[in-house]
Amino acid sequence: MKVKAGVQAVVLHSSIEHVLEVAEALHQEMYGTDLTVTALQDGDHMAGSLHYGLAPDPRCRAVDVRTRDLERVQPYATKLRELLGLAFDVVVEKDHIHIEYDLKGKL
Numbered sequence: 216m217k218v219k220a221g222v223q224a225v226v227l228h229s230s231i232e233h234v235l236e237v238a239e240a241l242h243q244e245m246y247g248t249d250l251t252v253t254a255l256q257d258g259d260h261m262a263g264s265l266h267y268g269l270a271p272d273p274r275c276r277a278v279d280v281r282t283r284d285l286e287r288v289q290p291y292a293t294k295l296r297e298l299l300g301l302a303f304d305v306v307v308e309k310d311h312i313h314i315e316y317d318l319k320g321k322l
Contacts, residue, residue, distance in 0.1 A: 216235065216239045216249055216250050216251075216252065217249045217250070217251040217252070218251070218252045219251060219252065219253045219254075219281070221257060222252055222253065222254060222255055222257055223255060223256055223257040225255050225256040225257075225274075225275045226273075226274050226275070227255070227274060227275050228268070228272070228274040228275060228276045228316060230276060230302070230303075230316035231255075231274075231275055231276060231277070231278055231314075231316060233299075234278060234299065234303065234314050234316070235250075235252070235278065237295070237298050237299060238250050238278075238280060238295060238314065241291065241294060241295060241298065242280075242291070245290070245291055245294070246285060246291075250280055250281075251280060251281040252278060252279070252280055252281075253279045253280060253281050253311050254266065254278070254279035254311075255275050255277075255278055255279075256268075256275045260277075264277060265277040265315040265316065265317060266278075266279075266315075276315055276316045276317070277313065277314065277315035277316070278313075278314050278315075279308075279311045279312070279313050279314075280311060280312050280314065281310070281311055282307070282308075282310060282311055282312055283310040283311070288307055288312070289307065291312075292305050292307045292312055295312070295314070299314070302316060302317070302318055303315065303316055303317070304317050
C-alpha cells in the first residue's frame, strides 16, 4: 500500500483499518498494483465529514483511495461494496473512491 505525500498519520477507527486491508487485497487481485491512499483526516472535507470522526470519538472513519490511473473503476467499487457490506459507503468520485464507515439507518 502506498500513501500520497502529505497524508497525515492519524488514529484510525478499526473499521478503516479493515477497509484498508480489504481494499489493498482487492486492488492487488484486480490490478496487480498497490493501492494509494490519498486522504485520511488531512485535506479539506465538507463539514461533518467522517474523515474527521464523530463526536465524541475523533478517530478517522473515512478514507480516499486513488483511481485516476485505473481502468474499469466501477467493477472494483462494486466488489468493494460487496466485500465490506452495508455498514460502509463506497462512493466513486472523479479521481478517487471515498469509503466511510457509516451505520446510520443501515442496521
